[in-house]
Amino acid sequence: MSLEKQTLIEENLLKVFSDESFQEMLSPEDYKNYLSVKQNLKFHKGETIFEDGGTPNGVYFLKKGTAKLSKQGVYGKEQILRFIKEGDLIGYRSLLCGEQFQAKAEAMTDVEATFLPSDIFLHLLEVGPKLSFVMLQKIAFELGESSNTVTFLAQKTVRERLAEILLLLEQKLGTDPEGFIKISLTREEIANIIGTATESAIRLISEFKQDELIEVEGRTIKILNHEKLIKLGHVTM
Numbered sequence: 001m002s003l004e005k006q007t008l009i010e011e012n013l014l015k016v017f018s019d020e021s022f023q024e025m026l027s028p029e030d031y032k033n034y035l036s037v038k039q040n041l042k043f044h045k046g047e048t049i050f051e052d053g054g055t056p057n058g059v060y061f062l063k064k065g066t067a068k069l070s071k072q073g074v075y076g077k078e079q080i081l082r083f084i085k086e087g088d089l090i091g092y093r094s095l096l097c098g099e100q101f102q103a104k105a106e107a108m109t110d111v112e113a114t115f116l117p118s119d120i121f122l123h124l125l126e127v128g129p130k131l132s133f134v135m136l137q138k139i140a141f142e143l144g145e146s147s148n149t150v151t152f153l154a155q156k157t158v159r160e161r162l163a164e165i166l167l168l169l170e171q172k173l174g175t176d177p178e179g180f181i182k183i184s185l186t187r188e189e190i191a192n193i194i195g196t197a198t199e200s201a202i203r204l205i206s207e208f209k210q211d212e213l214i215e216v217e218g219r220t221i222k223i224l225n226h227e228k229l230i231k232l233g234h235v236t237m
Contacts, residue, residue, distance in 0.1 A: 005141075006141065006171075006172075009134070009137050009138055009141055010087055010088070012134045012137070013087065013088075013089065013134050013138060014087050016128070016130050016131045016134050017061055017089065017131070017134075019035075021128075021130070021131075022034055022124065022128075025124060025127050025128035025130075025131070026123075026124070026127065030123065030127075033120070034116075034120055034124075037116075037117050037120060038114055038115065038116055038117075038120070039114070039115040040063075040112065040113075040114060040115075041060070041112070041113050041114075041115050042110070042111070042112050042113075043065075043067075043107040043110070043111040043113070044107065044110055045107055045108065045109050045110055046106065046107065047106070047107050047111075048104060048105070048106050048107075049067060049090070049105035049106065049107060049111070049113070050091060050101055050104070050105050051101065051104055052071055052072065052101055052102065052103055052104040053100050053101060054100060054101045055100060055101075056091055056094045056095040056100070056101055056118065057117060057118055058091065058095070058115050058116050058117040058118050058120075058121065059089055059090065059091040059092045059095060059115070059116050059118070059121050060089070060090050060091050060105070060113045060114070060115055061088075061089050061113060061114040061115075061116070062084055062085065062086050062087065062088050062089075062090070062111060062112070062113050063086060063087075063112045063113060063114060064086050064110075064111065064112040065085075065086060065107060065108075065109040065110055065111035065112060066083060066084065066085050066086075066107075066108045066109045066111070066173065066182070066183055067083070067084045067090070067105055067106060067107050067108055067111055068080055068081075068082070068083050068084065068105070068106055068108055069081040069082050069083075069084065069090065069103040069104070069105055070103060070104050070106065071102070071103045071104065072104075077192070078192060079192060080189060080192050080193050081103055082142075082145065083108070083169070083172060083173060083183065084105070085172065085173055085174075089138070090105055091105070092121070092135070093139075095118050095121070095122075108183065108184070109184075156233070156234070158194055158195070158196045158200060158204065159204060159232065160232065160233045160234060161194040161195065161196075161233070162190070162194050162201070162204050162205070162208070162233075163208075163213075163229045163230075163232040163233030163235070164233035164234075164235045165190075165193055165194055166181070166214065166221060166223055166229060167223070167226070167229055167230065167233065167235055169181050169183060170223055175222070178222070179222045179223075180215075180217065180220040180221065180222045181220065181221055181222070181223070183220075184218075184219040184220055185219055185221075186219060187201050187202050187205065188201075190205070205221075211228075212224055212225065213225050213228055213229055213232075214229075
């Protein structure tokens with residue numbers, strides 16, 4: 001999906017997932033109940049938002065910060081599924097499916113989130129066609145992302161994967177005033193995302209740096225040559 005379409009879905013979710021929008025959808029009594037039960041939560045970096053296998057009792061709308069969804073493999077190795085930034089919603093898939101959480105959500109920075117209990121969220125979907133439509137768009141987008149991930153891991157070399165993931169992280173999370181991608185990742189986490197050993201990820205990052213494709217400062221990365229990374233990763237932006 002193009003950056004423009006992704007941005008549009010994110011903007012629509014921000015518009016509809018707000019007190020003002022919910023006040024229009026709900027009756028005065030239901031809106032009063034919504035205000036009384038919604039919670040403003042804070043999570044410090046490294047804290048768990050919800051556990052893999054836990055019971056979903058609501059959804060989390062990130063107002064500030066970045067988090068990750070991950071799952072442990074059969075040998076205990078973490079697999080990062082995707083990153084969540086401010087303005088994104090998590091916890092709804094398992095809730096809608098009526099199953100336990102299938103991944104762990106963890107704060108990668110300090111996070112502020114609005115928590116909505118499941119009964120309120122489901123009622124909002126029933127009475128709010130705008131919210132329902134945006135959620136359908138969001139689910140369709142994430143299904144497309146999952147399909148792309150399968151192709152990404154199965155058909156691309158590790159070098160191509162690293163090029164693509166850096167471009168996608170920049171697209172999804174944005175950059176700071178100095179141009180660095182707004183996320184701090186260990187070499188192990190990068191290796192986890194692209195499906196390789198940590199040593200291989202370290203070597204590739206060093207090669208990208210020597211080729212002046214990226215600049216590295218601690219755990220943060222700045223893309224210096226987008227055109228070459230796009231060609232290297234065979235990426236359609």
